[in-house]
Amino acid sequence: MSTSYDAHHPPRRDVLDECVHCGFCLPTCPTYAVTGLETESPRGRIYMMDLAARGEIGVDEAFGEHIDSCLGCLACVTACPSGVQYDKLIESVRPQVERNVPRTRADTLFRGLVFALFPHPGRLRVAALGGIVYQRTGLRALVHRLGLIDRLPARLRALESLLPPVTVRALFTRTPERTRPSGPVRLRVGLLAGCAQRVFFGDVNAATVRVLAAEGCDVLVPRDRQCCGALSVHAGREEEGLARARATIEMFERYRLDVVVANVAGCGSTLKEYADLLADDPAWAERAKAFSAKVRDISELLAELTPRAPRHPISTRVAYHDACHLSNAQKIRSQPRAVLRSIPDLQLHDIAEAELCCGSAGIYNLVEPETAEELGRRKAKHLEAVTPDVVVTANAGCLLQIRRFLDTGIPLLHPVQLVDASIRGVDPL
Amino acid sequence: MEHSALRAEFVAAIGADAVLDDPVSLRSYECDGLTGFRVVPEFVLLPTDTAQVAAAVAICARHTVPFVARGAGTCLSGGSLPVAEGVVISLQKLRSVLEIDVENRRAVVQPGVTNLDVSKAVAEYGLYFAPDPSSQQVCTIGGNVAENSGGAHCLKYGFTVHHIHEVQVVLPDGAVTTLGAPSPHQPGYDLLGAFVGSEGTLGIVTRITVKLLATPTAVRTLVADFPSVEQAGDTVTGMIASGIVPAAVEMMDALALEAVEASVQAGYSLDTAAALLVELDGPPAEVATQFAEIEQLCKDNGTTKLVIAPTPEARAAMWKGRKAAFAAVGRISPNYFVQDGVVPRTRLAEALVRISEMADEAGLRVANVFHAGDGNLHPLVLYSEQAGEHDRAEHLSTAIAELCVDLGGSLSGEHGIGTDKACSMPRQYSDVDLATMTLLRKAFDPDEICNPGKLLPTPRLCGDRPGPHRAHPLEAAGIIERI
Numbered sequence A: 001m002s003t004s005y006d007a008h009h010p011p012r013r014d015v016l017d018e019c020v021h022c023g024f025c026l027p028t029c030p031t032y033a034v035t036g037l038e039t040e041s042p043r044g045r046i047y048m049m050d051l052a053a054r055g056e057i058g059v060d061e062a063f064g065e066h067i068d069s070c071l072g073c074l075a076c077v078t079a080c081p082s083g084v085q086y087d088k089l090i091e092s093v094r095p096q097v098e099r100n101v102p103r104t105r106a107d108t109l110f111r112g113l114v115f116a117l118f119p120h121p122g123r124l125r126v127a128a129l130g131g132i133v134y135q136r137t138g139l140r141a142l143v144h145r146l147g148l149i150d151r152l153p154a155r156l157r158a159l160e161s162l163l164p165p166v167t168v169r170a171l172f173t174r175t176p177e178r179t180r181p182s183g184p185v186r187l188r189v190g191l192l193a194g195c196a197q198r199v200f201f202g203d204v205n206a207a208t209v210r211v212l213a214a215e216g217c218d219v220l221v222p223r224d225r226q227c228c229g230a231l232s233v234h235a236g237r238e239e240e241g242l243a244r245a246r247a248t249i250e251m252f253e254r255y256r257l258d259v260v261v262a263n264v265a266g267c268g269s270t271l272k273e274y275a276d277l278l279a280d281d282p283a284w285a286e287r288a289k290a291f292s293a294k295v296r297d298i299s300e301l302l303a304e305l306t307p308r309a310p311r312h313p314i315s316t317r318v319a320y321h322d323a324c325h326l327s328n329a330q331k332i333r334s335q336p337r338a339v340l341r342s343i344p345d346l347q348l349h350d351i352a353e354a355e356l357c358c359g360s361a362g363i364y365n366l367v368e369p370e371t372a373e374e375l376g377r378r379k380a381k382h383l384e385a386v387t388p389d390v391v392v393t394a395n396a397g398c399l400l401q402i403r404r405f406l407d408t409g410i411p412l413l414h415p416v417q418l419v420d421a422s423i424r425g426v427d428p429l
Numbered sequence B: 001m002e003h004s005a006l007r008a009e010f011v012a013a014i015g016a017d018a019v020l021d022d023p024v025s026l027r028s029y030e031c032d033g034l035t036g037f038r039v040v041p042e043f044v045l046l047p048t049d050t051a052q053v054a055a056a057v058a059i060c061a062r063h064t065v066p067f068v069a070r071g072a073g074t075c076l077s078g079g080s081l082p083v084a085e086g087v088v089i090s091l092q093k094l095r096s097v098l099e100i101d102v103e104n105r106r107a108v109v110q111p112g113v114t115n116l117d118v119s120k121a122v123a124e125y126g127l128y129f130a131p132d133p134s135s136q137q138v139c140t141i142g143g144n145v146a147e148n149s150g151g152a153h154c155l156k157y158g159f160t161v162h163h164i165h166e167v168q169v170v171l172p173d174g175a176v177t178t179l180g181a182p183s184p185h186q187p188g189y190d191l192l193g194a195f196v197g198s199e200g201t202l203g204i205v206t207r208i209t210v211k212l213l214a215t216p217t218a219v220r221t222l223v224a225d226f227p228s229v230e231q232a233g234d235t236v237t238g239m240i241a242s243g244i245v246p247a248a249v250e251m252m253d254a255l256a257l258e259a260v261e262a263s264v265q266a267g268y269s270l271d272t273a274a275a276l277l278v279e280l281d282g283p284p285a286e287v288a289t290q291f292a293e294i295e296q297l298c299k300d301n302g303t304t305k306l307v308i309a310p311t312p313e314a315r316a317a318m319w320k321g322r323k324a325a326f327a328a329v330g331r332i333s334p335n336y337f338v339q340d341g342v343v344p345r346t347r348l349a350e351a352l353v354r355i356s357e358m359a360d361e362a363g364l365r366v367a368n369v370f371h372a373g374d375g376n377l378h379p380l381v382l383y384s385e386q387a388g389e390h391d392r393a394e395h396l397s398t399a400i401a402e403l404c405v406d407l408g409g410s411l412s413g414e415h416g417i418g419t420d421k422a423c424s425m426p427r428q429y430s431d432v433d434l435a436t437m438t439l440l441r442k443a444f445d446p447d448e449i450c451n452p453g454k455l456l457p458t459p460r461l462c463g464d465r466p467g468p469h470r471a472h473p474l475e476a477a478g479i480i481e482r483i
């Protein structure tokens, strides 16, 4: 049987064969929800991957288009009764597309820009500073008023509107390298500071450190500007992703940790995947396995630790949004809810179509802006429907994306920020 | 007709974005839930409203181009299999709930709305749509109407046909009409009755007025294990004989339980020959007394373990397991055929014994999961394509369907005849029966362009004397392939 894939990790036949074409995954797939097209559904994508494996269609632009448009939200994995490992499939097919489908010049340039910017906190900070100037000086308002914004290509428009309202102070707060707990040490914990996270959400990192310390953890935050490779892995830039994985493992190995904590769902799921990603690299397989075994999302860890620090009541209505890379990729759904419920007086509300992605998914909102925009609106509508005082989600990308569409009066927080406020007895906003 | 000329007409009618003819897109529509049959269509159309559906169908009619409606493509009998050089009309852009009339317990929905979304949309009013096919989270109301779909709870509540007031239909010549009426008991021919279950051969449904029921005040669910399939079967017979009409009675055998438990971890036993899932609903007092009777019946018939769902979540998990059963079989076997025969309930045990003997003879495994209350079997014939077991499995699968007819039952309970069983229809119906059905079909579709080749056997499809046990003629001609 001839195949259209190259020899480097084509999708596995046994995994493809597990799909029985039942369609149970269709309603949870965001791209299918928006388009209604078979080619934009998990069932359709798997079918096309299978046809390509049999050499019946090529790995070409027409095929690549439908692979590119997949958000990688993995809602289909959660929905599938047959246990199809779509995560494995998409992870082997994306690099095939990256390698074998020539991209248009504009596409290459834009992707190049994104990858030259986001994984690099230094550059991102400068860009964000430019963004602040742009927002503060009224330039932004002017650009909008003149209707110039509508003339920017959709992708640049998306990049523009993603700039969150950060303060200059927040941009330059750095998390200390070591924070010791007040009482006896329960765990030695390393925190991944993240790239976009450390720039746009320094506050979330600070809250994470305070909460961990209050719960008896010795917290270490490596200073290195090391990207974990999540963005690259999810976009099929395999070599780049693997190099970042190795460097990240090395970075944390220096600290002899019990647990490595991530507070960005997308990063956490990638850290947990290192073991798989580096499985056939003999020099790294064991180290990656040991590393991945230590990784926890912050909510996951807090749910495991019996609370030591008392919680003060916060009387507020919270709408919780499941970040795909938490709920689908890491199967963490009950923990953040439990952690939030540990705060007295807090009312937690689930929303309609909770399983549907908000359209953020890595760099998706940057490269497929139209679909992302429709999904963002849909998510915002369902969030607003429960009339929350605050919207809570555990992923930087989701926060950025949802903020664009949500009624401006509603603040967005990471769950750990509420826990932090509750422990300190302060107003979370 | 020239492809490009036809394309231009479709584009003019429904817009360029709604007309697909690139090879990759076309191939992704080449099969439904029965992947053994594949045909690549010439076009896939995605109209956005009734007028566009009508315009597209009118073009097909003008040029005698065959068309096939498609909802979610979950049909298990090849009903939404495309026709070569034909058009697939997907209803996936018609996905709105148009109207909810709480007082009269009705909702008006577009055909692409999923079965479960209808219930979700009206849940806040304490209402729901009763037919509950296992595929309810994905299959569409349009597909349900076409297949007259049912589910576990049809034992008590009936099939789709019992829950539809009115449908708007685009006829095969492009005309738009309404069948049925908002209120029951209309004089004249029951055309709505003829249309529901017509498997997409009489026209395309574009709007449906569904009947809603009040959510039952009490629901209780149990799972009982039995050391043999016969004992489980006897329990079902006992239940019905005692006059109780449970909301649902489902049976799963050991193999099915193994697959389900691997899929959803709902707490089903792995060391039992059979399990019954029984649900009662209605007023609390009635449910309580009948539930006690059923528990007793299970004990009388030697149940080895009886679990009553303690919480709504536990109940949901039990059902999730049952509803995922077909797809979950993908975990214990690379390939499978699912049959859908019906046997009189009193011959259930006999049918199951015969099936297991036949499986042994064929050297294959058959997992059973079915609506025990109304004798609707779903034997899943497990096989491996790679090990070359396909032909044996297909033969066994057909033999099981025919066994059902021989036992006084029917070829299909709810999955439809479609492409798969069209040539077996003469096993169940006389020539006169089939000729009458053909007359009805021709009255709607004289040019035979509306889902041709499905449901009824034709000489072209099945040879002069149609009968089972032969390759589908399209297969023999190399137009379709089974894999």
Ligand SMILES: Cc1cc2nc3c(=O)[nH]c(=O)nc-3n(C[C@H](O)[C@H](O)[C@H](O)COP(=O)(O)OP(=O)(O)OC[C@H]3O[C@@H](n4cnc5c(N)ncnc54)[C@H](O)[C@@H]3O)c2cc1C
Residues within 6 Å of the ligand: A021, A022, A023, B032, B033, B068, B069, B070, B071, B072, B073, B074, B075, B076, B079, B080, B091, B111, B132, B133, B134, B135, B138, B139, B140, B141, B142, B143, B144, B145, B146, B147, B148, B149, B150, B151, B152, B199, B200, B201, B203, B204, B205, B206, B326, B327, B414, B415, B416, B451
């Ligand atoms: C895992 C699994 C479990 C299932 N369980 C059940 C079950 O418990 N009970 C049950 O009854 N079925 C079951 N089915 C079968 C299937 O889901 C039903 O037949 C369903 O009604 C098909 O709906 P669909 O939207 O997928 O239709 P499709 O598969 O797209 O189409 C089915 C037929 O309907 C026609 N059609 C579709 N839409 C329209 C329309 N708008 N107007 C006219 N004709 C139309 C098509 O031409 C085709 O002939 C199951 C299927 C799967 C895969």
Ligand code: SF4
Residues within 6 Å of the ligand: A018, A019, A020, A021, A022, A023, A024, A025, A026, A042, A043, A046, A076, A079, A080, A081, A082, A083, A084, B327, B330
């Ligand atoms: S991926 Fe799973 S849910 Fe989706 S069609 Fe395949 S088997 Fe069904």
Ligand code: SF4
Residues within 6 Å of the ligand: A028, A029, A030, A031, A032, A041, A042, A045, A069, A070, A071, A072, A073, A074, A075, A076, A077, A086
């Ligand atoms: S990962 Fe998300 S977008 Fe991609 S196919 Fe699965 S559900 Fe759809």
